Amino acid sequence: MDIRGIIFDKDGTLFDFGATWNGWAAGVIAELSGGDPDLAQALADAARFDLAGGVFQPDSPVIAGTAREAAECLASALPGRDVDQIEALLNAKAALAPLAPAVPLDPFLTALVARGLRLGVMTNDSEYAAHAHLRAVGVTAHFDFIAGFDSGHGAKPAPDPLLAFATAMALAPETVVMVGDSTHDLVAGRAAGMHTLGVLTGMAGVDELAPFADAVLPDIGHIPGWLDA
Structure with a gap:
């Protein structure tokens, strides 16, 4: 890939x-x-x-x-x-929620950027909250694109906000992976023509996510291994 x-x-x-x-x-x-x-x-x-x-x-x-x-x-x-x-x-x-990162985010994201990957966040939360949360854990600088439902690109499960990331990064959709914990995320990724990865750090289980995902991982920390495989 x-x-x-x-x-x-x-x-x-x-x-x-x-x-x-x-x-x-x-x-x-x-x-x-x-x-x-x-x-x-x-x-x-x-x-x-x-x-x-x-x-x-x-x-x-x-x-x-x-x-x-x-x-x-x-x-x-x-x-x-x-x-x-x-x-x-x-x-x-x-914006003041008690954040619980799924994995230590700074070293994880640093390693992805070192691979030459462009990184983005698209949340159905507000853009304000997205920036507040990423800033609170000190990882904003790792992301080239941060969007919420109110950023003007639409909301998931529509593919438009994901395609906005691809366009902004000058990437073909088929070279992008959408990673999410809900069918909203994965349906949007599939509709955008992207690869899709489900993670189990949300409320959905394997059976719910698997039909829409290339793979379902325990958490985002397993992404490097999936990329290497």
């Missing part, structure tokens, strides 16, 4: 989804509910979040959705609350 670029999803891929977002979601629900247990449960039900267990359900629309879609989801349990305000709150809180 002639691989010249890799575009990563963020949450569940560069960062372990559960370790990063389960506690964050519980805090957001507590704040939006104002201590009302019935409202907290209604919000949790809308987001498919298990309050008792403190974890997202695998079918939660929040997992692979955009920040706007998450805001609309929560707004369904908050009649009269402005969706724009909820989205702004989610973006502000997301």
Whole structure:
């Protein structure tokens, strides 16, 4: 294979989804509910979040959705609350999420760049949160392209934001690998004509990802071995 670029999803891929977002979601629900247990449960039900267990359900629309879609989801349990305000709150809180990198990111990304690969991030989170998270772990400089759902290229599962990376890097799509933890990521990669790798640091399992992936890896740390093989 002639691989010249890799575009990563963020949450569940560069960062372990559960370790990063389960506690964050519980805090957001507590704040939006104002201590009302019935409202907290209604919000949790809308987001498919298990309050008792403190974890997202695998079918939660929040997992692979955009920040706007998450805001609309929560707004369904908050009649009269402005969706724009909820989205702004989610973006502000997301930028402060307790990050759990899937692997030590700086040495991992340094090694990929040393191979001559161009690297990008495309997340259905906001571009603001993407920059905040990458900056917080000191790896922004490794990426040639960072985009969110609000960057003007669209959102996954559409292929457009992935093709924007290929165009910006002057790479043919077939020389790019899309790496993600959800079918949204992999469907977008396939539609863009890219190679696709699934990782198991999100909420989806092998059976869900395998039909859309060239390979399913435990985490992104196994990518160099896959490239060499």
